[in-house]
Amino acid sequence: xLTITMAIFIPFLAAIFIPSIYKGIPRVNIGWFxxxxxxxxxxxxxxxxxxxxxGETYIQTIPWIPSAGIYFTTYLDGLSMIFGLLITGVGSLxxxxxxxxxxxxxxxxxxxxxLLLFMGAMLGVVFSDNMMVLYVFWELTSISSFLLxxxxxxxxxxRYGAQKSLLITVTGGIxxxxxxxxxxxxxxxxxxxxxxxxxxxxxxxxxxxxxxxLVLVGAFTKSAQFPFHIWLPDAMEAPTPVSAYLHSATxxxxxxxxxxxxTPVFGGEPVWFYAVSAVGIFTLFWGSLNAVRQTDLKALxxxxxxxxxxxxMSLFGLGSAALHAxxxxxxxxxxxxxxxxxxxxxxxxxxxxxxxMMVGIVDLNVGTRDVRRLGGLMSLMPFTFTIAxxxxxxxxxxxxFNGFLSKEMFFEAMLTLRHLEFFSIGTWGTWFPVIAxxxxxxTFVYSMIIVFQTFLGEHQPDRLDRKAHEAPPGMLIAPSIxxxxxxxxxxFPNIIGQYLLRPAMASIYPSLAGEMELAPRILAWxxxxxxxxxxxxxxxxxxxxLYRLLQYWRNIYEIGPFRWNLDALYNGMxxxxxxxxxxxxxxxxxxxxxxxxxxxxxxFLLAVGGSLWFTGGFxxxxxxxxxxxxxEYILVFVMAAACVLMLFVRSRITAIxxxxxxxxxxxxxxxxxxxxxxxxxxxxxxxxxxGLFLACFYFLPEWKREKSAQPTKIFNGLIxxxxxxxxxxxxxxxxxxxxxxxxxxxxxNAYDLAxxxxxxxxxxGDFRAFDTMLEVVVLFIAGIGVYTLxxxxxxxxxRDVED
Amino acid sequence: xxxxxxxxxxxxxxxxVYLLLSRSLIRVILGSAVLSHAVHLLLMVMGGLKxxxxxxxxxxxxxxxxxxxxxxxxxxxxxxxxxxAFLLVLAYRTYKETGLDDLHELRGFTDE
Numbered sequence: 001x002l003t004i005t006m007a008i009f010i011p012f013l014a015a016i017f018i019p020s021i022y023k024g025i026p027r028v029n030i031g032w033f034x035x036x037x038x039x040x041x042x043x044x045x046x047x048x049x050x051x052x053x054x055g056e057t058y059i060q061t062i063p064w065i066p067s068a069g070i071y072f073t074t075y076l077d078g079l080s081m082i083f084g085l086l087i088t089g090v091g092s093l094x095x096x097x098x099x100x101x102x103x104x105x106x107x108x109x110x111x112x113x114x115l116l117l118f119m120g121a122m123l124g125v126v127f128s129d130n131m132m133v134l135y136v137f138w139e140l141t142s143i144s145s146f147l148l149x150x151x152x153x154x155x156x157x158x159r160y161g162a163q164k165s166l167l168i169t170v171t172g173g174i175x176x177x178x179x180x181x182x183x184x185x186x187x188x189x190x191x192x193x194x195x196x197x198x199x200x201x202x203x204x205x206x207x208x209x210x211x212x213x214l215v216l217v218g219a220f221t222k223s224a225q226f227p228f229h230i231w232l233p234d235a236m237e238a239p240t241p242v243s244a245y246l247h248s249a250t251x252x253x254x255x256x257x258x259x260x261x262x263t264p265v266f267g268g269e270p271v272w273f274y275a276v277s278a279v280g281i282f283t284l285f286w287g288s289l290n291a292v293r294q295t296d297l298k299a300l301x302x303x304x305x306x307x308x309x310x311x312x313m314s315l316f317g318l319g320s321a322a323l324h325a326x327x328x329x330x331x332x333x334x335x336x337x338x339x340x341x342x343x344x345x346x347x348x349x350x351x352x353x354x355x356x357m358m359v360g361i362v363d364l365n366v367g368t369r370d371v372r373r374l375g376g377l378m379s380l381m382p383f384t385f386t387i388a389x390x391x392x393x394x395x396x397x398x399x400x401f402n403g404f405l406s407k408e409m410f411f412e413a414m415l416t417l418r419h420l421e422f423f424s425i426g427t428w429g430t431w432f433p434v435i436a437x438x439x440x441x442x443t444f445v446y447s448m449i450i451v452f453q454t455f456l457g458e459h460q461p462d463r464l465d466r467k468a469h470e471a472p473p474g475m476l477i478a479p480s481i482x483x484x485x486x487x488x489x490x491x492f493p494n495i496i497g498q499y500l501l502r503p504a505m506a507s508i509y510p511s512l513a514g515e516m517e518l519a520p521r522i523l524a525w526x527x528x529x530x531x532x533x534x535x536x537x538x539x540x541x542x543x544x545x546l547y548r549l550l551q552y553w554r555n556i557y558e559i560g561p562f563r564w565n566l567d568a569l570y571n572g573m574x575x576x577x578x579x580x581x582x583x584x585x586x587x588x589x590x591x592x593x594x595x596x597x598x599x600x601x602x603x604f605l606l607a608v609g610g611s612l613w614f615t616g617g618f619x620x621x622x623x624x625x626x627x628x629x630x631x632e633y634i635l636v637f638v639m640a641a642a643c644v645l646m647l648f649v650r651s652r653i654t655a656i657x658x659x660x661x662x663x664x665x666x667x668x669x670x671x672x673x674x675x676x677x678x679x680x681x682x683x684x685x686x687x688x689x690x691g692l693f694l695a696c697f698y699f700l701p702e703w704k705r706e707k708s709a710q711p712t713k714i715f716n717g718l719i720x721x722x723x724x725x726x727x728x729x730x731x732x733x734x735x736x737x738x739x740x741x742x743x744x745x746x747x748x749n750a751y752d753l754a755x756x757x758x759x760x761x762x763x764x765g766d767f768r769a770f771d772t773m774l775e776v777v778v779l780f781i782a783g784i785g786v787y788t789l790x791x792x793x794x795x796x797x798x799r800d801v802e803d
Numbered sequence: 804x805x806x807x808x809x810x811x812x813x814x815x816x817x818x819x820v821y822l823l824l825s826r827s828l829i830r831v832i833l834g835s836a837v838l839s840h841a842v843h844l845l846l847m848v849m850g851g852l853k854x855x856x857x858x859x860x861x862x863x864x865x866x867x868x869x870x871x872x873x874x875x876x877x878x879x880x881x882x883x884x885x886x887x888a889f890l891l892v893l894a895y896r897t898y899k900e901t902g903l904d905d906l907h908e909l910r911g912f913t914d915e
Contacts, residue, residue, distance in 0.1 A: 591910035593831065594824050601820060626804040626853040636811050643818045643837060652829055659833060662815075662840050669808075673847055674857045674868040678876055682843075685884045689836065696891045700898050703827050707905075716824040724817030731809045731845055744850070744869045751860050759858040759867065763874035775878045782885035789889075789896040 004074045004127055005060055007041050007084070008137075011120035015113045022109035031099035034112045038095060038119060042088035045081065052081050053499045055506065059129070068132075069190050075129035078503025082342065083126040083250075083257055085500070086349050090249040091119050093478040097357050098241035100475035101364065111151060111239070118144035122250050126257055131180040131190045135173065138218075141254060142169040145246050149238040161234035164570065168231045169221050176218025176258070182211035183265075196264045196510060203269065212266045215258065216275055223255025224306045225313060226283040230566045233302040240360030243298065248305045248356055249349040256309065256345065259316050263338075263508050267320035277317025277432070283310025285435050288442035292550075293557045297359045297369040297454065300446055301352070304395065307443065308348050311410060314436075315341030318413055322509065333416045335518055338508055340409035342501045343493075343522070347394070347402040350485045355391035355450065357479035358384055362454060367465025371449060376459025380468040383476050385455045390483040396447035396543070397440060397536055402489035404536070405522055411436065411532035437535055444543030445550070452547075493522035594716075601719050609726040618729065621736035632672060639665045652703045656693045660686060677760050804852050808844060815841035828894045828904045832887065839883035846872045846879070 014037050022030045048058070058076040076084070095115070102108060121144055124137030143166070150162035184190055186205050187198050195202075202208050219225075224232040235247050246252070259276060266272045287307025294300035319338030322331040361384050362377065363369045378385045390401060397407030414433040461467065489496060502519035509518060526533070546553070588599070612618070642661040649655050663686030670679035706713070747767060750759045754766035764772050815837055822834030850872035856864030858873065898904050 593906045594826065597823050601824075620806075622806050624851075625806055626851075628804045628807060632804065632807075636807055640811055640814045643815055646833070646837070647818060647821060655833060659836055662837065666840055666843060669844070669847070673852050674855070675847070675873045675876075676857060678873055678880070681877055681880050685880050689884060689887055692888055692891055696895050697829075699895050700829065700904055703829050703904075706825050706827065706830075707907075708826060716821055719824065720817045720819075720821035723820045724813040724815075727816045727841075727845070728809055728813030731812060731848060732806065734849065735805055735809070742850075742869060742871075744871045747870050748858075748860075748867055757860040759860065759870035760873045760877065763870060764877060768874065771878060775881055778882050779885045782889045785889050786892045789892045 003044060004058055004076045005062065005072070007044065008074065008120055008124045008127055010041065011037055011116040011123070015116040015120070018113050018116065019109045022112075029099050029104065030108050030112055031095055031102075034116065035092060035095045035099070037116065038088045038091035041123075042085065042092055045084045045088060048076065049081065049085075049499055052076065052078055052503045055503070064130075064133070069184065069188070070132045071130050071191070072133055073129040073191060074127045075193065076127060077507045078500070078505070079257070079260055079507040080126045082346065082500050082504050083253070084123060086253070086346070087119060087122050087126070087250050090245060090349055090353055091115075093353065093481060094241045094245040094249075097244070097360070097475065097478035098239070100472060101241055101360055102239065111148075114144050114147045114151070115242075115245070118148065118246060118251070122254065125254055129192050131183065131192060131195075134192075135177050135180060138176070138222075138254065139170065139173050141246075141251050142166055142173060142222075145169070145235070145251055148242040148246060149235050151239055151242070152237070155237065157234070158237040161231075161237040165231040165235045167574075168228055168570075172218045172221025172228065175214045175221075179211045179214030179218065182207040182214070186211070192261060192265075199265050199268075202265070209269075209271060212269060212272055213275070215262055215266070216272075219255035219258040220279060221255070222258070223252050223309050223313065224283075225255070225279050225310060226286050226306075227566055229283060229287065229306045230570055232306055233299050236296075236298040236302050240298070240356060240363065243301075244353050244356035244360070247302070248352040252305065252309055253312075253345060253349075256312050256316065256341075259313065260338075260341075260504075260508055263316065263320050263323065264510055267323035270324070273317055273320050273324070275317070276320065277314045280310045280312070280314025280317055281432060281435050281439075283307065284314060285310075285439040285442075288439045288446065291446040292442055292449070293554065294446075295371050297362070297371060297374075297450065298356075300371075300450065301355055301359060304443070304446060305352060307439065308344075308352065308395070311436075311439075312341045312345050312348070314432075315344065315410060315413055318417065318432075319508070322512065331512065333419070334413075335505065335509060335512065336409065336520060337413035337416070339497075339501060339505060339519060340406055340413050342504050343409065343497070344403075344406035346496060346500070347406045347486070347489060350482050350489065351391040351394040351401070351403055354387050354479045354482035354486065355395070357482070358387045358391060361471040361475060361479070365466065365471060366468045368463075371453040373460060373463040374454045375457035376455070377468055378455040380459070381455075381470050383470060383480070385451075387476075387479045387483045388451050388455060390486050392447040392451045394486045396444045397539065399524060400490045401486050402493065403486075405490060405493055405524060407440065408532045408536065409522070411440075411535045415531055433535075437539065440535075440539045441542050441546065444539050445547050448543065448547045449550075490524065493524075497522050598715075598719060601723055605719070605722050605726055608730065609722070612726070612730060612733070617733055617737075619736040620732050624735075632669075635665055635668060652697060653694075655703075656690060656697070659693075660690045663689070675760075677758070805848050808848050808852065812841050812845050812848070815844070826905050826907045828897065828906060831906065832890045832894060835890065836883070836887050839879065839886075843876045843879060843883075846876050 014034070018030065018034065021033055025033075058074075060074050062072040064070050064072045095112075098111070098115075102111060118141060121137045121140035125134055125141060128134040128137060146162045146166040149165055150158050152158045153162075180190070183195055186202055186207055187195050189195060189198075221228040232247060232252065236243055238247065263272075284307050287303050287305075287310055291300050291303035291307060294303060315337045319334055319336075319341060322334035322338070359369055362374065362381070365381070366374070366377075368374065394401030394403035397403050411433065414436045417429040417432045419429075459468075497519050505518035512518065588595070639662055642658045642665070646655050646658045649658065663682060667679045667682040667686065670676075670682055708716070747759050747763055750756055750762040750766075754762040756762035756766065819834045819838035819841060822830045822837060825831065825834070850869030853868070855866035855868045856862050858867040858870035894904065897909065901909065903909050
């Protein structure tokens with residue numbers, strides 16, 4: 001379908017026009033124009049929901065580089081539909097929110113161009129079927145994320161966070177590219193669908209396991225899974241709408257998308273099961289544990305995002321077991337894990353988006369996000385408080401919010417691991433629900449911190465930068481819509497289940513789709529008190545106790561593993577790389593032109609002279625030489641003498657006149673060698689050049705004797721003499737070995753081919769006219785350069801940048 | 804003839820390279836000018852010298868000199884002129900901004 005391809009490109013096209021609209025219509029906030037785009041795309045996608053739910057898929061292929069197997073194939077199925085709706089839906093709300101969040105003094109055109117760039121790239125990631133195209137868009141999301149994190153680039157921390165996220169995600173991206181190339185090597189196709197189709201033949205291949213691991217590295221870096229999660233907290237330097245959009249709702253879920261998309265390819269493999277579920281569950285645990293100790297609300301949300309992404313990841317890992325088991329009673333159970341993962345993915349985007357926007361409102365209103373300075377804002381900001389309660393309680397897994405439903409399903413899925421009989425999982429299976437439960441307790445604790453330490457307790461107006469008051473209504477619209485969704489999904493979960501999640505399940509389990517019902521009914525109350533409900537009850541009770549006693553056990557963060565710092569490792573590696581590369585570079589990049597030219601000539605001598613020496617390519621043949629007349633002898637002697645003298649003259653005027661002697665002598669030679677055009681040109685150019693030199697001398701000081709030390713001069717002389725000898729020897733050898741006939745006979749047909757009788761002219765104006773055109777371009781560029789250097793003065797700007 | 808000119812080219816290259824390696828800006832520019840002279844002659848020699856008549860079809864000669872090197876040299880002359888002019892103005896501006904014409908002293912000059 002054409003519109004899906006268009007959906008990818010519309011944001012890019014719109015980005016082109018944003019700067020001119022921004023300049024042209026300064027009175028209207030540019031955000032309102034930008035808002036049209038995601039809203040339109042959302043409606044466009046939403047119109048297809050029922051068709052996708054009925055099992056249809058849309059595919060469109062445009063050949064891009066067919067010889068390399070690269071086709072621009074867009075593919076819309078249940079899985080990409082969910083992501084597409086998230087990208088455009090959350091995107092619309094975030095843009096609406098940012099209209100109020102960003103002041104008009106910020107460079108809004110940049111902001112929205114980057115944001116649209118990201119939107120297009122992200123849609124490209126989820127709609128591309130070709131792995132190469134997917135990779136291109138994947139890296140583009142990293143780049144736009146880099147630009148958005150560094151939006152306030154005058155802050156040092158912003159630049160640091162941007163660099164960190166780019167380095168980590170792009171490293172993962174390159175690993176993923178290698179994985180894709182391995183898949184291509186095995187199946188001969190970059191199409192994900194074709195790879196899924198040929199999955200049976202793959203598993204035995206030697207490259208299968210490396211490809212699996214490399215693709216996972218890409219997914220884990222992007223989705224901030226342990227130990228690559230360290231970039232996400234630093235990415236919080238971005239403006240809050242960006243954090244809400246890229247770093248909680250969409251971009252960080254790209255890794256999860258890759259895992260879901262490649263589950264049919266790799267899912268049957270035990271390594272995939274272990275890697276995805278173990279890394280996921282540990283990230284869930286580690287993220288929630290670290291979130292509790294954060295005092296900055298955004299950092300807390302960042303760790304909570306890491307943790308929640310780990311939760312979704314681990315569920316996808318469990319779900320892959322169904323592919324191993326094939327069609328059986330058990331596999332129905334395992335597919336429920338994937339269903340829970342997709343459901344939580346949607347839920348997380350709603351409540352986390354609302355929470356980020358809430359934190360942005362608090363930050364903007366009182367000038368801090370530090371929970372130690374906040375407190376008692378409930379009565380001053382009642383609407384913001386309501387949003388915070390809905391978001392946090394949903395995240396903690398309490399009813400009547402959507403997080404409760406997916407959290408229950410998560411516990412349920414973890415409990416089924418106990419029944420897992422393959423992959424020799426043994427007692428490990430019981431650890432999964434335990435870790436999941438502990439992590440949920442901490443999730444509960446930090447969710448309470450968000451609500452109670454910000455909005456309840458004692459209000460401390462003297463510790464805030466600004467007086468607290470409720471946010472403007474416009475700013476509350478977007479988070480309110482999300483909060484409303486949080487509640488609505490709780491009461492009507494099966495609409496989402498049937499229309500969004502079921503088709504996505506079919507994309508993840510293409511082999512099982514026809515054989516069983518993949519989408520269960522989501523129920524808030526199972527009719528009895530079952531284990532998941534008991535677990536939730538335990539979470540609440542222990543969570544409240546731990547929250548109450550927080551000040552007594554907070555000290556554990558000072559001991560043991562919490563002090564081992566992955567950030568320090570990253571910083572150490574970075575500064576080591578910087579130091580060693582600058583050491584290496586400073587060693588040879590001295591800033592002295594002489595050194596650089598010495599490298600060039602030394603390389604020339606070694607490579608050309610050396611290869612001539614080793615291949616024994618010398619062969620001199622002077623028999624074909626033309627006879628030499630007396631005047632030519634004299635002229636050669638004059639030139640040689642003039643140029644050698646140039647080295648010894650005291651005055652630069654003499655030197656330039658000697659250069660003139662060279663030039664005019666060459667013009668004479670051109671006459672002897674039957675080249676009248678050259679002679680004319682040479683005379684003109686030589687005259688002008690000499691004039692230029694003289695004009696310049698007026699401004700420059702008289703040249704001094706070379707101050708170089710004697711050894712340097714000798715070294716220079718050696719290089720110079722060897723260069724001269726090598727050039728001479730090569731030129732003589734070339735003349736001695738005529739390996740090819742001259743092609744110039746072709747040009748002697750000039751009158752028929754080009755309609756000119758002067759062969760040189762026809763070559764310049766016709767046969768090789770393109771060269772001549774570029775020559776003129778060079779002349780033009782040099783002219784611009786001369787003009788700029790003579791006329792323009794650089795303005796020294798005051799730069800407002802932290803070092 | 805070809806051998807003689809080739810040796811002359813060698814001399815020109817030697818002088819040019821020596822000038823390029825010196826510290827004075829003007830000498831370096833002069834070196835590049837001499838080097839382009841050498842290259843023009845080299846191109847000329849590669850096509851063979853005095854092997855026919857001037858490459859004008861109106862001459863009705865039996866053989867013409869190789870026209871291709873001539874066309875290449877013509878382009879090269881113009882470009883080397885452009886480069887010399889640019890370098891000269893660069894030297895002028897450098898001297899005006901920094902008061903230096905010595906490349907060794909200009910080393911590491913970071914002011915924009």
